[in-house]
Amino acid sequence: MKIGIFGGSFNPPHNGHVNSLTTVQKKMGFDQIHIIPNSQNPLKIQTEAPAPEHRIEMARLAFSTYGKAFQVDDCELKRGGKSYTIDTIKELRKTHESKDLFLIIGADNFENLSAWKDYKKILEEVNLVVTTRPGYQIPESENEWPDYLNGLVGESDFGSLELTTGRSIEFITLDDLDVSSSELRKKLRVGRPVEKYLPLSVESYIKANKIYRPTNEKITDYKKFTEFCAQVVFDKKGIAVRAFDLVKMGTTTDFTLIASGTSTRHASSMAENLTMAVKEEFNVLPQGVEGVDEGRWVVVDYGALIVHLFYDFVRQEYNLEELWTAGSEIKVKDSKI
Numbered sequence: 001m002k003i004g005i006f007g008g009s010f011n012p013p014h015n016g017h018v019n020s021l022t023t024v025q026k027k028m029g030f031d032q033i034h035i036i037p038n039s040q041n042p043l044k045i046q047t048e049a050p051a052p053e054h055r056i057e058m059a060r061l062a063f064s065t066y067g068k069a070f071q072v073d074d075c076e077l078k079r080g081g082k083s084y085t086i087d088t089i090k091e092l093r094k095t096h097e098s099k100d101l102f103l104i105i106g107a108d109n110f111e112n113l114s115a116w117k118d119y120k121k122i123l124e125e126v127n128l129v130v131t132t133r134p135g136y137q138i139p140e141s142e143n144e145w146p147d148y149l150n151g152l153v154g155e156s157d158f159g160s161l162e163l164t165t166g167r168s169i170e171f172i173t174l175d176d177l178d179v180s181s182s183e184l185r186k187k188l189r190v191g192r193p194v195e196k197y198l199p200l201s202v203e204s205y206i207k208a209n210k211i212y213r214p215t216n217e218k219i220t221d222y223k224k225f226t227e228f229c230a231q232v233v234f235d236k237k238g239i240a241v242r243a244f245d246l247v248k249m250g251t252t253t254d255f256t257l258i259a260s261g262t263s264t265r266h267a268s269s270m271a272e273n274l275t276m277a278v279k280e281e282f283n284v285l286p287q288g289v290e291g292v293d294e295g296r297w298v299v300v301d302y303g304a305l306i307v308h309l310f311y312d313f314v315r316q317e318y319n320l321e322e323l324w325t326a327g328s329e330i331k332v333k334d335s336k337i
């Protein structure tokens, strides 16, 4: 039995996932591929997500026409909490040998693998299949191997590596499809066309079940909500906290909040604190969070409110406030600049 393992948030599953897995399957010929929606990605700030049953169903729909090797596996959702791939691998290892297990990841995850829990153990317990993904490189020569592979590569051949752990890494080049779930969620929320990126069955399911709605019904007064967020950011020592009501401007965002931190770490930690405080007060998670890894410009998306948290130095470069002067400024505690 040759088994593929493909994990992700699948929030929602899209043609990038389908393209990846069908191409990999042509090359690898797995007997089974476990498509595993995670419960919670330990490396991402939690965002608003449809109920697990919806993600399971969407994943089923996305892969339903590709044969019975493609199976959606709910083990991580059943386990709950943070989903660590190593735990899922340990489960599969109870019934399969390491040589038969292949973890399929995109180049983004390959670049970042050393941030995963027990990644060295992962490289002992399973083989990897790494696919291309727009915006990320797969290594083309020895000097492009990620640092964490130092000392682990035995033989290398064009397109595959034998590791000293006894496992291998196979690189597969896809006909790249530039799509991500986070981009799609944004498009869906503002009603932009998505048919290029989503399997039709998934798109219909999303419409029928009213998933990815534009604003959050739990927030009844976005102005007050904006003021609450401004206060949190101010309490976390945000600099030059300013908020704008953009309703008159007719943009897709009604409110915006901007502040900066003295360092990239400060900007990221303000975002983390903000999402925790909002969760506690309103029981609401953001619809998306971007840039938190780098902390130069972190965007926290609450639907009708978008929060921009900058490393101050970067804020000066963009001068976003200039775009909002046609709106009206909301008085918040620290609006001096």
Ligand code: ATP
Binding pocket: 007, 008, 009, 010, 011, 016, 017, 020, 104, 105, 106, 107, 108, 109, 131, 132, 133, 134, 174, 177, 178, 179, 180, 181, 182, 183
């Ligand atoms: P998000 O935008 O919310 O971070 P995502 O689009 O990256 O989501 P995931 O469900 O987290 O989707 O990804 C699952 C797996 O699919 C990962 O290994 C990822 O690298 C891979 N993947 C996602 N999109 C693509 C794509 N367009 N091309 C190739 N691989 C992809």
